[in-house]
Amino acid sequence: MNHALILPILLPLVTGAGQLLFYQAPFALQRLLGFASTFWLLLLGIWCLQIAGTGEHILYHAGDWPAPFGIVLVLDRLSAIMLALTAVLGVCCLLYASNGSDKRGAHFHALFQFQLAGLNGAFLTGDLFNLFVFFEILLIASYALLLHGGGRARSRAGLHYVIINLTGSALFLIALGTLYGLTGTLNMADLALRVADAPPQDVPLLAAASLILLVVFGIKAAILPLLFWLPRAYSAASAPIAALFAIMTKVGIYAILRVFLLVFALGEEPIGETAWGWLWPLALLTLALGGVGVLGSDSLRTLTAYLVILSVGTLLATISFATEASLGAALFYLIHSTGMAAVFFLLADLLGQQREEGYDRFSATGPIGHRWLLGSLFFIAAIAMIGLPPFSGFVSKAWILQASAQEPQGLWLWGVLLAAALLTLIAVSRTGSSWFWRPGDMANPYPLERGPLTLVAIMVGLNGLLAVFGDPVVGYLELTAQQLLDPHAYIAAVLPDASAAAQEISP
């Protein structure tokens, strides 16, 4: 058993606790600790990518209790990708926050570490109740981070965000209670086996539990009827926090993948079918609403929040085909869209600070300082975000379209996806022309901070690199999709005895 596997959870947790305990220590030290932990997480993420790349499921039995009695952490390719993505995003957000916005509220760095611990835990755990606990950890941290900096808009958005997530947690527990009551286990692999041979009278209740779980993950991921908290919350959060929240909706998508491709996927008539049936139309509607919202937003941060919704719709619509090609394409798009949403939240702050009036609101028409430099950056970032070559958005969208072309319903996705992309193009070019082109030069521009500017440029550059070195990434993601569609391998890794017995019984 490799004890390093628990480090992605333990390291930020201990760091965060230390930062809370010694909050009187100099701020520079707190910041340094936060950076040290996050960089270690990045290294751990790369290490995870490497060891998960062999295709094995790497297990960590907490307290050495054997599954399904104890809690297991399971690292497979999908978890490794999410861990690495979180770490990269964490480093970028922390770097951006260290330009001074981390001083605007108490305990920023400790909360940031708790957030990372919750995210990493959610990606690693192989137990449904443990998933709930890590959801709560990341949510508690996110409630406080959302309010970081204070102000009326944040309190208002925070109240909505907290209440809807508390309701979601209550629903999560109801689903867990139902599942435990019917199967007597909460280990995902064990659940998958027991759900598959559940007696017929239990099937409706299990289906109900699966749909409640869909609602819970739908709240986290922001699927159509459950997404109205998102634009206000994301646009109220301070820039580095909003950028980190770009991964939060992806936690919901990760949970959907995990639960509906593993727990409810087995058996002759998989119970997850009902949920998949709901997911497809809702995802398309989410995608369409995201496009309309992008066009109708009144500030760059709201626009970015709707871009997040758009990306969730695209992802879930692609995932709901559940083929190898579509899952691979969706994962590529997940990496791309998380990065670009973060870039746009940071960009909104960067540009807003240079504008003479209105911060990031579209109604303000004042000039902007350094317009050539910032304008070029915005132009390149916009190209990357919309999905034009040579950036990874183009690769991912081309792959999604290619994968969905083989499906009978794929044409729907083609239509909605391309229409939404057109709406985004219009909205972003309107922003560009009204901010950089029309107002002319500013007489006395505000001083430009080089650090954040370089950081955002590097993040856009990373997106370009993802396209340039796309081939190994695509290969890795294809293998990830294969692994995801083979739940038996996961179960065999977690429960070697039970799955051997099950295979003996069913010839």
Place this chain on the structure above:
Amino acid sequence: MELLYAITLGVLTTCGIYLLLRARTFTVILGLTLLSHAVNLYLFASGRLVAGGPAIIGLTERSADPLPQALVLTAIVIGFAMTAFVVVLALKAAVELRNDHVDGENPDEDRA
């Protein structure tokens, strides 16, 4: 016992959801609390209701399932912390927004 338990759960959940849909933060928090009580009881019942059964195998003929008890304990702790947080947040919002509406604004403000 099962019937009483089920009715209690139903009443708690109904009241919780009704209060959750109200417009002011205080009632919404009350609703959340009732809902979380209902959820905790529900989780507890998922290990089946056993009277006089210790959570150790072999002492009596029927033993209680200890796992839901542990789950409920976790859920209670988390729910308690969350309620405390949301109370503080609601107070903060009430002070900053000068009203206690969930949407942060009083819809009848102009009429008064």
